[in-house]
Amino acid sequence: MGSNKKILVIGGAGYIGSHMVRALLDAKYTPVVFDNLATGHKGAVPKAVKFIKGDLRKPADIDKVFNSDKFDTVIHFSAASLVPESVTDPLKYYDNNVVSFVYLLQTMRRHKVKNLVFSSTAAVYGEPKRIPIMDDD
Secondary structure (H helix, E strand, C coil): CCCCCEEEEECCCCHHHHHHHHHHHHCCCEEEEEECCCCCCHHHCCCCCEEEECCCCCHHHHHHHHHHCCCCEEEECCCCCCHHHHHHCHHHHHHHHHHHHHHHHHHHHHCCCCEEEECCCHHHHCCCCCCCCCCCC
16 A cells, blocks of 8 residues: 555645545555645644645745655645635735646656646536536536
């Protein structure tokens, strides 16, 4: 299974991220959580898991994480996804979801981390033609 591979979980103190952290632990991976706690909660991170508070929008924070450990994979859960807010404040969403992701990709490239799982929402499917939405829709 996991064979002690180290996985960086960005947004790992949020609802979905913290559940992924527990699943990784169960599968014998070694998760490390990076979160700015804007919507997450440190208490959601299991005590045995290394937690690093930082902001993905700050390249120095990302560098600090990648300089502290060697990661096999990054799992990304920190994008903002509230459609009404994204319409009223598009620059906030661009900064949080696009610019910060570019910083992350650049850092992963420098540190030769090639595995990325990017969590998204069902919004990527557009208006559904049927319910439930299937992967091939």
